[in-house]
Amino acid sequence: MELTKIVCPKCQHKNTNKIFKQVTVDHLEKILNQSLFKFKCRQCGYEALLDYSLQYQDDDKKIVIYYVTNPEELNEVMDLLEDETVICETKGYICRVVCSQEDLIEKINIFNSGRDDRIIEIIKVFFYKQIQNEFQVDAIRYKDNEIQFYYQGFKQGSIPFEDSLYEQVSKQYPNLKQDVRIDFDWAVEAIL
Ligand SMILES: [Zn+2]
DSSP: OEEEEEEOTTTOOEEEEEEOSEEEGGGHHHHHTSGGGEEEOTTTOOEEEOOOOEEEEETTTTEEEEEOOSHHHHHHHHHHTTSHHHHHHTTTSEEEEESSHHHHHHHHHHHHTTOOHHHHHHHHHHHHHHHTTTOOEEEEEEETTEEEEEETTTEEEEEEOOHHHHHHHHHHOTTOOOOSOOSHHHHHHHTO
16 A cells, blocks of 8 residues: 545645555455445545556465556556566466456456456457447447447447356367457457
């Protein structure tokens, strides 16, 4: 945990805020409901979501997720992941790098439901292809055992997640490579 000074944009009060650079499953709820990133001014009560990079580690599931907020840091983390010491430290761990709080939450949800994010991303691509003519899709997310999609800025739809489809795709792609960036673009390439 670090302490940081935040000047309230509404009343200019100087707040001291806790920020967490290294988090574990102890912080799980606060990440999932984003309260970890919440700022509340002690003087006027103004609330806002902060954004800062952090590292999430789950030693039981052997997962490390680096959340980075800007391109510079993304390069630093990508370099770091090629460092021999870090490779040894994270040996046997699944390593991922994500660039938004939504992606971080989605990754944790996927791993906590015992699923492979590579298979989920491929299913999302298949699903996108099915609905792309009907909807102008902004994003597709795995959440609460559903595939949810967002279109035309604010509208939302969903379909139940099918275990049979998950099994089928897992069998269809048994030799997927590991990568630190597993996202929609990765999946589009992977199924070419
Ligand atoms: Zn304030």
